[in-house]
Amino acid sequence: MRKPHTEPSYDADLERIRALIGSMSRLVAWMLDNGLKSLADRDPAAAAQVAARDPAVNALEVEIDERCLKLLARWQPVASDLRFIGATLKLVTDLERVGDHCANICDRVAEIDTGPPAPVAALIQAVPALLRDAFAAWQAEDVWLATQVIDRGGRIDTLVRDVLKDGLERSRHDAAHIAASLSWHEVTGYLHRICAHATNIAELVIFLVRGQDVRHHGRLPEAEGRP
Numbered sequence: 001m002r003k004p005h006t007e008p009s010y011d012a013d014l015e016r017i018r019a020l021i022g023s024m025s026r027l028v029a030w031m032l033d034n035g036l037k038s039l040a041d042r043d044p045a046a047a048a049q050v051a052a053r054d055p056a057v058n059a060l061e062v063e064i065d066e067r068c069l070k071l072l073a074r075w076q077p078v079a080s081d082l083r084f085i086g087a088t089l090k091l092v093t094d095l096e097r098v099g100d101h102c103a104n105i106c107d108r109v110a111e112i113d114t115g116p117p118a119p120v121a122a123l124i125q126a127v128p129a130l131l132r133d134a135f136a137a138w139q140a141e142d143v144w145l146a147t148q149v150i151d152r153g154g155r156i157d158t159l160v161r162d163v164l165k166d167g168l169e170r171s172r173h174d175a176a177h178i179a180a181s182l183s184w185h186e187v188t189g190y191l192h193r194i195c196a197h198a199t200n201i202a203e204l205v206i207f208l209v210r211g212q213d214v215r216h217h218g219r220l221p222e223a224e225g226r227p
Contacts, residue, residue: 010071010075013067013075017064017067017071020060020064021064021091021092022139023060024064025095025135025139027053027056028131029128029131030053031098031102032098032131032194033128034049035047035102035103035105036105038050038106039105039106039112039187042112042113047106050106051106051107054103057096057099058099061093064088065089071085072085080208083207083211087204087208091138094197097193098131098194098197101190101197105190105191108186108187112183112187116184118166119163120163120166120188123156123160123188123191126152126159127194127198130149130153130156134199134202135201137149137201141208143205145202145205146205147202149199149202153195153198153202160188160192163185164185203215
């Protein structure tokens with residue numbers, strides 16, 4: 001439980017930012033769920049309605065950024081509050097990009113007239129669940145759930161490779177599958193990027209709670225001369 005600060009308006013500023021993050025997260029999750037539903041239903045009109053919400057995501061990103069910068073200037077937060085603001089400035093970039101990818105998926109709806117291959121269908125199930133858990137980890141500041149998201153995100157890479165192999169095999173045996181395979185390949189790319197953003201959010205949770213930066217863990221060279 002967070003302890004209240006001595007200045008109530010400081011707490012009010014922080015809570016407003018948290019509320020806006022919640023609104024942005026819910027909107028992005030709605031776009032993904034309904035964008036994929038429009039894809040399953042092959043409903044371009046519904047897809048257009050989903051894509052039309054992307055400017056609202058952009059507006060929330062700008063508002064949250066502005067509120068974070070004003071809070072930094074006015075209150076000069078330290079410790080966990082400073083980590084929260086720093087993480088939030090990164091979080092909203094990930095959320096905005098997820099909104100873009102959802103809109104891109106919607107743009108593909110009119111081009112696709114076949115059901116998804118089995119590996120794509122598995123990806124369509126896995127990615128929204130991953131994103132929801134990343135949001136839940138952020139909301140609850142749950143490091144355990146965040147680490148689970150990171151682990152599952154790595155496994156989704158295998159699904160993506162399966163999609164590519166399946167598309168190549170289908171196209172090799174039947175040229176009629178080439179156009180459909182290319183369209184599903186594009187959808188796969190957007191879902192893979194959404195998975196990456198969900199993983200980024202989970203990494204931010206660990207930074208927020210522990211002050212530990214786990215990005216690129218084990219993949220960065222040690223700096224020369226580091227004590």
